[in-house]
Amino acid sequence: MRYAVLGTGIVGRTLAGKLVSLGHDVLIGTRDPGATLAVRGPNEYGIPAYADWQAGHPEVRLAAFADAAEGADVLVNATGGRVSLQALASVDRAHVDGKVLIDVANPLDFSRGFPPGLDPVDSDSLGEQLQRAHPALRVVKTLNTMQCAVMVDPGRVAGEHHVFLSGDDGDAKKEVRELLHSFGWPEASVLDLGGIETARGTEMLLPIWLRLMGSLGHTDFNFHIQGAGGGRVTP
Amino acid sequence: MRYAVLGTGIVGRTLAGKLVSLGHDVLIGTRDPGATLAVRGPNEYGIPAYADWQAGHPEVRLAAFADAAEGADVLVNATGGRVSLQALASVDRAHVDGKVLIDVANPLDFSRGFPPGLDPVDSDSLGEQLQRAHPALRVVKTLNTMQCAVMVDPGRVAGEHHVFLSGDDGDAKKEVRELLHSFGWPEASVLDLGGIETARGTEMLLPIWLRLMGSLGHTDFNFHIQGAGGGRVTP
Numbered sequence: 001m002r003y004a005v006l007g008t009g010i011v012g013r014t015l016a017g018k019l020v021s022l023g024h025d026v027l028i029g030t031r032d033p034g035a036t037l038a039v040r041g042p043n044e045y046g047i048p049a050y051a052d053w054q055a056g057h058p059e060v061r062l063a064a065f066a067d068a069a070e071g072a073d074v075l076v077n078a079t080g081g082r083v084s085l086q087a088l089a090s091v092d093r094a095h096v097d098g099k100v101l102i103d104v105a106n107p108l109d110f111s112r113g114f115p116p117g118l119d120p121v122d123s124d125s126l127g128e129q130l131q132r133a134h135p136a137l138r139v140v141k142t143l144n145t146m147q148c149a150v151m152v153d154p155g156r157v158a159g160e161h162h163v164f165l166s167g168d169d170g171d172a173k174k175e176v177r178e179l180l181h182s183f184g185w186p187e188a189s190v191l192d193l194g195g196i197e198t199a200r201g202t203e204m205l206l207p208i209w210l211r212l213m214g215s216l217g218h219t220d221f222n223f224h225i226q227g228a229g230g231g232r233v234t235p
Numbered sequence: 236m237r238y239a240v241l242g243t244g245i246v247g248r249t250l251a252g253k254l255v256s257l258g259h260d261v262l263i264g265t266r267d268p269g270a271t272l273a274v275r276g277p278n279e280y281g282i283p284a285y286a287d288w289q290a291g292h293p294e295v296r297l298a299a300f301a302d303a304a305e306g307a308d309v310l311v312n313a314t315g316g317r318v319s320l321q322a323l324a325s326v327d328r329a330h331v332d333g334k335v336l337i338d339v340a341n342p343l344d345f346s347r348g349f350p351p352g353l354d355p356v357d358s359d360s361l362g363e364q365l366q367r368a369h370p371a372l373r374v375v376k377t378l379n380t381m382q383c384a385v386m387v388d389p390g391r392v393a394g395e396h397h398v399f400l401s402g403d404d405g406d407a408k409k410e411v412r413e414l415l416h417s418f419g420w421p422e423a424s425v426l427d428l429g430g431i432e433t434a435r436g437t438e439m440l441l442p443i444w445l446r447l448m449g450s451l452g453h454t455d456f457n458f459h460i461q462g463a464g465g466g467r468v469t470p
Contacts, residue, residue, distance in 0.1 A: 112358075121357045122442065123347075161461035164443075193446050201443030207357065208399075208436030211428050212460060220462050225447060226396035227456030 004029050004068040006087050007078035008036050008050045011104060011148040015076055016060050018152035022182055027061045029068030031087070036062060070095045074102065074175075075137075081107035081126045082119070085133055097136035100172045102179070103127050103199075104143040104151065106206050115210040118203060127166055127199030138172035140165060141199040142180070145209065147219035154184050154222075161222035162191045166198040191228060239264050239307035241300055241322050243271050243285045246339060246383040247313035251295050253387035257417055262296045264303030266322070271297060305330045309337065309410075310372075316342035316361045317354070320368055332371035335407045337414070338362050338434075339378040339386070341441050350445040353438060362401060362434030373407035375400060376434035377415070380444065382454035389419050389457075396457035397426045401433040426463060 005016045006029040019026045030036040030050075039049045054062060069075055069091040079087045084105050088096065107126040108116040120129065127141035142165050143151045150156050154163070163185050167173045177190050193201060205223060213219055240251045241264040254261045265271040265285075274284045289297060304310055304326040314322045319340050323331065342361040343351040355364065362376035377400050378386045385391050389398070398420050402408045412425055428436060440458065448454055 117357045122352045157462040159461045161459075191447075191450075193443070193450050198443075198446045198450075201446045204439040204442045207439045208428070208433075211433045211436045212426075212463070215426075215428050215433075216460075216463055218462075222461050224396075224459040224461045225451075225456050226394045226459045227392040227453075228447070228451060 001025070001073045002071055003027070003074050003076060004072035005076040005078055006030075006065055006068065006084075007076075007080070007105070008062070009078065009080070010047050011151075012076070012078035013050075013053050013057075014148040014152055015078055015104070017057060018183060020057065020059050026059070027063050027068040027072065029063060029065040029087070031065065031090070033062045033064060065090045066092060066095070072099070074100050074179075077101055077103045077105050077130065079105055081105040082109065084126060085129060088130065088134065088137075093134075093136075096134050098138070100138045100140060100169075100175055101130065101134075102143070102176055103130055103139055103141045106144050106203050108206065115207065115214075118206060121204065122200060125197075125199040125203045127196050127203070131168065131196045138167070138169040139196055140167035140169070140172050140176045141196060141202060142166070142176055145202050145205045146222045150220065150222055152183050154189065156220050157222045159224070160189065161224040162189055162228070164198075164202045165190060165192045166194065166196050166202060168195050191225060236260070236308045237306055238262070238309050238311060239303040240311045240313055241303065241319075242311075242313035242315070242340070243297070244313065244315070245282050246386075247311075248285075248288050248292075249383040249387055250311055250313055250339070252292060253418060255292065255294050261294070262298050262303040262307065264298060264300040264322070266300065266325070268297045268299060300325045301327060301330070307334070309335050309414075312336055312338045312340050312365065314340055316340040317344065319361060320364060323365065323369065323372075328369075328371075331369050333373070335373045335375060335404075335410055336365065336369075337378070337411055338365055338374055338376045341379050341438050343441065350442065350449075353441060356439065357435060360432075360434040360438045362431050362438070366403065366431045373402065373404040374431055375402035375404070375407050375411045376431060376437060377401070377411055380437050380440045381457045385455065385457055387418050389424065391455050392457045394459070395424065396459040397424055397463070399433075399437045400425060400427045401429065401431050401437060403430045426460060 002025040005012045008030045109119040110116045131139040237260040240247045243265045344354040345351045366374040
């Protein structure tokens with residue numbers, strides 16, 4: 001399968017690296033490849049420059065959003081949540097329609113400092129915004145409730161814990177469920193919440209996630225819904 | 236100890252019943268006791284009339300908010316979150332200041348139907364609003380992330396699961412922790428998130444809680460933070 005991972009941050013890189021290790025063909029999409037490659041040294045959060053990561057992952061190709069999406073079977077939205085709509089808008093509709101978009105982003109708003117708030121929140125969600133903007137795209141919100149290292153290696157957190165699915169297209173959710181299995185998520189850990197509207201619930205886990213990160217002092221934790229009974233609730 | 240449980244709904248009744256069973260002296264506070272007792276028959280959600288519940292719990296006394304709070308050692312806010320500030324405003328400041336308020340309410344906004352939204356949300360919380368309105372009250376947000384039957388009987392949900400604490404007063408949190416133990420919550424299940432600002436995180440669990448209730452078809456579930464490592468993170 002060919003994946004276009006939109007977003008060059010730590011989340012996009014982690015997912016791209018995992019997808020490549022599973023034998024998939026992966027392009028990473030960015031607004032301006034030249035600008036992305038020109039960045040030198042780690043950023044303010046200590047994340048290494050993209051070019052340094054790229055040097056260690058020659059199988060992954062960098063391209064503009066539109067070029068990355070063009071030949072892709074599946075799109076992954078790993079851009080910052082506040083620019084996701086803009087990123088996807090730069091792709092020709094013909095290369096979006098009918099495809100599955102795995103949306104792992106959260107609309108974090110850092111304008112008032114740390115911890116960030118959410119925008120939109122409660123009465124809307126990024127997942128729904130993406131679906132509304134692209135009605136023929138099959139948006140599946142998932143993996144957005146944990147640190148990216150846990151997304152691709154659930155065993156980092158001992159014991160049972162959940163990954164949520166929200167989306168209006170049952171076949172798309174089935175495809176994403178298979179991908180999650182290939183990442184190491186067992187069947188019982190995948191909790192289907194229902195339609196894309198339920199993305200409001202998972203995006204709104206971010207505020208407590210950020211505060212748990214603060215009080216626990218690490219990011220190797222995840223939500224487990226005790227009493228969910230195996231996870232296969234909404235097939 | 237004498238508790239004033241503010242709110243006559245299912246949450247207030249469940250907590251009052253548990254507190255009485257543990258040997259505490261309990262008054263339930265309401266806006267207008269006469270009006271509360273005059274209601275006949277179950278409400279639209281099938282909750283029996285207060286008078287019917289009261290008949291089975293003669294040890295619990297009903298009083299106006301102000302009268303219930305006057306002689307109480309500890310206040311419990313189990314009012315609807317949208318009217319909590321108003322309920323507490325009707326109590327003489329002398330009967331509020333210095334006391335612990337256990338805030339189990341969520342600011343659910345049903346004005347746009349079901350599932351309800353939150354107001355305030357993200358940039359503020361009901362817990363913070365209560366603390367700001369009453370600076371000498373020692374607000375502890377807890378138990379607001381689960382159905383009330385689970386609050387007083389955590390064994391309804393098999394396996395480990397968490398109850399969160401948010402509050403600025405360490406001694407108040409210690410007192411509430413002891414109360415939670417008496418409800419059946421083991422030490423390792425009580426997760427202290429930090430100051431009252433962290434109530435934003437727990438109140439924002441409600442949207443996914445409501446959607447989980449929908450997809451699971453029951454309310455005997457709860458959040459467990461896998462990887463929290465015993466819960467004693469912020470003593």
